[in-house]
Amino acid sequence: MFYRLLKPLLFRLDAEKAHHLALAAIRAMPSGMPGEADPLLRTTVAGIAFPSPVGLAAGFDKEGLIAHKMHHFGLGFSELGTLTPQPQAGNPQPRLFRLTEDRAVINRMGFNNGGQADAARRIAAMPRAGRVIGINIGANKDAADRIADYVTGVRTMAPLADYVTVNISSPNTPGLRALQGRGPLDELLGAVMAARGEQGPPIFLKVAPDLEPADIDDIAASITDHKVDALIVSNTTISRPALCSSHAGEAGGLSGAPLHDLALQRLRDFRAALGAAMPLIGVGGIASANQAYARIRAGASLVQIYSAMVYEGPWLAARINKGLKELLMRDGFTNISQAVGVDAP
Numbered sequence: 001m002f003y004r005l006l007k008p009l010l011f012r013l014d015a016e017k018a019h020h021l022a023l024a025a026i027r028a029m030p031s032g033m034p035g036e037a038d039p040l041l042r043t044t045v046a047g048i049a050f051p052s053p054v055g056l057a058a059g060f061d062k063e064g065l066i067a068h069k070m071h072h073f074g075l076g077f078s079e080l081g082t083l084t085p086q087p088q089a090g091n092p093q094p095r096l097f098r099l100t101e102d103r104a105v106i107n108r109m110g111f112n113n114g115g116q117a118d119a120a121r122r123i124a125a126m127p128r129a130g131r132v133i134g135i136n137i138g139a140n141k142d143a144a145d146r147i148a149d150y151v152t153g154v155r156t157m158a159p160l161a162d163y164v165t166v167n168i169s170s171p172n173t174p175g176l177r178a179l180q181g182r183g184p185l186d187e188l189l190g191a192v193m194a195a196r197g198e199q200g201p202p203i204f205l206k207v208a209p210d211l212e213p214a215d216i217d218d219i220a221a222s223i224t225d226h227k228v229d230a231l232i233v234s235n236t237t238i239s240r241p242a243l244c245s246s247h248a249g250e251a252g253g254l255s256g257a258p259l260h261d262l263a264l265q266r267l268r269d270f271r272a273a274l275g276a277a278m279p280l281i282g283v284g285g286i287a288s289a290n291q292a293y294a295r296i297r298a299g300a301s302l303v304q305i306y307s308a309m310v311y312e313g314p315w316l317a318a319r320i321n322k323g324l325k326e327l328l329m330r331d332g333f334t335n336i337s338q339a340v341g342v343d344a345p
Contacts, residue, residue, distance in 0.1 A: 003313030015096040015105070019060075022314075026066040034071040034130035040325050041076070043337045045279045045301045046202035046229040048162055050132055052076030053324070053336050054292060054317045057283050057304035058136035058165065058206075062112065064119040067133050068126040074318025079304065080123070081136030082167050085152045087115035088140055091172060098310065099245035099256070103287070105307045107236070108252030110172045111138050116156045123160045135161040136206070141173050147188050154195040154203070161201050166192055169208035169235035171253045177208055182218035189226035202229035209234035209259065209266045209284060216266075220273035230279040232304070233267045234259075237284075256307035260285025264295060271299030271344045287312055289323020296324075296336065297343040 010018045037051035044050070055077035061067045067078035090112025097106045113119070116137070126133070137153030139146035150166055158164055168179040168188070179188055189205070196203055205228050207219060223231060236253025243258060263284025270280060282300030286292050287308035295303050309316050324336065333339050 003315070007313070011098065011100070014094065015098050016093065019096065023061070023065055026069055029069055029072060031069055031127050032072065037076075038321070038325065039335070040328055041321060041336050043301065043335070046163065046204075048132055048202065050076050050302060051130070052317075052321050053296065053302045054320050055079060055132075055281075055302060055304045056317075057306040058082055058134075058167065059107070059109075060306050060309075062109075063114055064123045064126075064135075067123075068128070068131055071131060073314045073316075074321050076317075076321075077132035077134065077162075077302075079134035079136050079165060080119075081113070081165070082111050082138040082170065083113050083116045083119050083135065083153065083157065084111050084138050084140045085116055085143075085149050085156070086140050087118065088112065095252070097247040097250050097252075099243060099247050101244040102248070102256065102258055103308075103311050104243070104245070104254060104256030104258050105310060106247060106250045106252045106254050108172045108250070110141065111170065116153060120156060120160060132162045134163045134165055134204070136165040136167050138167045138170065138173065139176065146176070146179065147191050150188060151191050151195045154192055154200070158196060158200045163202040163204055163229070164196070164200075165204040165206050165232060167206045167235070169206050171208070171236060171238045180207060180211070180215060180219060182222060185219065185222045186225070189222060189228060193226050193228075204228070204230045204232055204281070206232040206235055209237045209262045210239060211266065211269075213269070216269050216273050220270060223278065224274070228278075230281060230301075231270060231274070232281040232283060233270050234263050234284050237262055255284065256310075257285050257287065260291065264298060267295060267300055268298050268344070271341060276341055276344075286320075287316070289320045289327060292320050293324055293327045293339070296339050297341070299341040299344045301337070301340050
C-alpha cells in the first residue's frame with residue numbers, strides 16, 4: 001500500500017533520479033540482522049547457504065552502498081555491481097528509461113561506478129552475519145586488455161565476496177559480448193579461475209539471452225571445462241518484442257516483463273545442455289511467485305529480481321517467498337531444492 005501511494009510521485013521523476021532517491025532512503029535504514037531462514041526456502045548452492053532463493057540482481061546497488069540492508073525486503077541474497085577496476089562515468093544521460101505500459105526498463109548505463117578500490121572500502125565495512133553478498137565485476141570500456149581487467153576484479157573483490165560474478169553480457173560496453181565466443185571465453189575463464197585460486201569464493205558467469213544454439217553449446221562446454229561454479233541466465237536483451245511505450249526505440253538492454261519468455265527459454269536451453277550438475281540462476285522478467293516457481297522447476301536453483309521491483313515495490317521478494325512456500329507445500333515438497341528442475345526433460 002505504501003509503495004502504491006509513493007509510486008506516482010517517483011514516476012514523475014527521471015528514472016535515474018528516482019533510483020538514487022531509493023538508494024538514499026535505504027542507506028538511511030538501520031542495518032539490523034536478518035531473521036532466521038525458513039527451512040522450506042533455505043538452500044545451498046555452490047557451497048553457499050542461501051536463506052532464500054530470491055535475490056537482488058546486479059545493477060540496483062552498483063557501488064556497494066546498500067547490499068547488506070536488502071534483507072529488510074525479504075531478499076535472501078544481494079549481488080552488487082557491476083564494478084570495474086577503474087572508475088568510469090558510463091554513458092551520457094538520459095540512460096535509464098521506464099517503459100510503463102510494458103512493465104519494462106531499458107538501460108544503457110555503461111558500467112558507471114567509482115571503481116573497485118572505492119567500493120572495496122565500503123564492502124569491507126559491511127555487516128555480514130546472516131547475509132550472502134555477491135560481487136559482479138566487469139571490464140572498463142577503454143581497457144586495452146579486458147581479460148586483465150577481469151583478473152584484477154577477481155583478485156580485488158574475491159576476499160570480500162561470498163561469490164564473484166563475471167559479467168560478459170552487458171550490451172552497453174561495446175564488444176563485451178564477444179567474450180562469450182568459445183575461444184575468448186576459454187581464455188577468460190582460464191585466467192579468472194587461476195586468479196581465484198583454490199581458496200577463493202565461487203565464480204559465477206552471467207550470460208546474455210541473445211544466443212544461438214551453437215553459442216549455448218560453446219558456453220556450456222567452456223564453463224564445464226573450467227569448472228565454473230554457477231551460471232546466471234540472463235542479462236538484458238537487445239531484441240525488441242512488440243512494445244507499447246514511447247521509449248521503446250531507445251538503445252540499450254531491455255529488462256522486465258517482455259524479457260520473461262526469452263530468459264525462461266534460455267534457462268531451459270542451458271539446463272538441457274548442462275544437465276543437473278551445474279547450478280543455474282534464473283533472471284529476467286520475474287515478477288511473481290508463480291514465475292519464480294516456474295523458473296525453479298525449469299532448473300534454476302536461485303532466482304534474481306530487479307526491474308519488477310520498479311513496478312511492484314521493494315517488498316516484492318517477501319511476497320514471492322510467501323507464494324513459493326504455498327506452492328511448495330501444495331506440491332508436497334519439504335524444501336525448495338526438491339523442486340529444482342522437476343519440469344526439465
